[in-house]
Amino acid sequence: MEALKHRKIKSGAQYEHLFPSANLKDETVKKGASVYDTVKFIPKVVRETLPQTEGISKMLRGNTLSETCKNIWDFVYHHINYNKDEDGTEQIRSPARTWHDRSRGVDCDCYTVFISSILSNLKIPHTLRIAKYRKDYFQHIYPIVHKTNGKYITIDCVVDYFNYEEPYTEIKDKTMDLQYLSGIENSESEFGNSEDESLGKKKGKGKLKDLLKKGLHIANRANPATLLLRNGLLASMKLNIMKVGQRLKYAYMSDEQAKQKGVDTAKFQHLKTIKDKLEKIFYGAGGKPENLKKAILTGKGNKKGKHDVDGLGDFEYDTNLGDMNEATPLPQLLGDEMYRSENAETLGALGEPVTAASITAATGAIASIAALLKKIGNIFPKNDKEDESAKDFQTTDKDTDPNNVQKEIEQNKDEIVKMDASTKKVDTSTDDSSGSGDDSTKQGFWDKNKKWIKPTAIGVTGLGLLYLGYRAITGHKEENHPKQLSGTKNKKHPKKEPVALM
Incomplete structure (x- = not known):
């Protein structure tokens, strides 16, 4: 999924003071990573860089959910150009680095980090969606914001229209946890030492506390x-x-x-x-x-x-x-x-x-x-x-x-x-279709x-500790990836290297 045209973006000079300077260091996070690694990594980048969009978030806040989302899309679309990632890499930029590279352009991963960071600062629940388009591998990622009526707003700045979603053949969603970004799923490091260095992992005590909460x-x-x-x-x-x-x-x-x-x-x-x-x-x-x-x-x-x-x-x-x-x-x-x-x-x-x-x-x-x-x-x-x-x-x-x-x-x-x-x-253990069951019992x-609700409540913390013990003993289970689409070859897409651009 790529943009159809190269945009002539606005200067954005009046917003420079709202973003910190990027350190311009490229860090390879994990070699041979899959799209699933990228999706897991994005929330970690958002978590560690939230302050970078705090200022612009306040300016983009609207009077309604739809207006706020439209403001975000307009700002990103008109101020940050699109440019496909280099072959073999997934370049995941911090918001500050994205703003620095806005003229050259960034890919959908960086758009997603930037937009998700703003939504998180505004405490707006949202989901990261990856999509396939008639191929056997996921090609695109963008945020969506769910509304209470079952509908959702698409904030995809690769396409040229607000709230437009390109027809897909398969999708997979990951919900962003706003309340406990520091305790997101898969808390154990999956990206090696370079992630610890580039994103500044919390110290052991902090990680234990976060994992306990989760x-x-x-x-x-x-x-x-x-x-x-x-x-x-x-x-x-x-x-x-x-x-x-x-x-x-x-x-x-x-x-x-x-x-x-x-x-x-x-x-x-x-x-x-x-x-x-x-x-x-x-x-x-x-x-x-x-x-x-x-x-x-x-x-x-x-x-x-x-x-x-x-x-x-x-x-x-x-x-x-x-x-x-x-x-x-x-x-x-x-x-x-x-x-x-x-x-x-x-x-x-x-x-x-x-x-x-x-x-x-x-x-x-x-x-x-x-x-x-x-x-x-x-x-x-x-x-x-x-x-x-x-x-x-x-x-x-x-x-x-x-x-x-x-x-x-x-x-x-x-x-x-x-x-x-x-x-x-x-009773879910049996299916008594005869209707002879004794409901009076x-x-x-x-x-x-x-009789045991109150004693159980006392043991709530114990359950959390048992959970930690279970994770320590069993380790990390492999994620069940979705099967290939029916009628397509079971061909793996060449893996890319996620690169953190800070």
């Missing part, structure tokens, strides 16, 4: 205790338990938006720190932070439907919440997409988690966040207390008292018991597990 996240995906915790956090955000959601939503504003609204700068930074803390708790419990964000912005704490946050125009307030409460089944409260996203590993094995039990499991974490929010106070100016946004921070001790959560659950206990009784464990998730 290990906990993976291990806790199917842990019943943490399953309750993350479902409880999502349900609490949806129902605006302890008024946390209505205050945390403002943490997703950009610094520029906060400034325009006259928000207290120091308090706003504290608010974002608290939001990050909750996201880390959620991630550590095996959750996907984008789901937590969605629950906050579509929950009862955001009834006005005015997010005032860049790039989130696709999130709409959930008008179906209505009279939903702690007795509402989780699939109905969270929505099928979010529910399945967080419960896929346990569906059919443990039964459906009960909303009330989940909220109870998360009450401690929510109470801690509520206490931190109370210390911050109102982030909006005192003279704007009548403003709707300022009212979101006008809470009472009763609003944020965790005991009141349990009182509400107690008040709804009849409805909750009714819902719990209807929750059955799904199947218990709800909470009834079956309530």
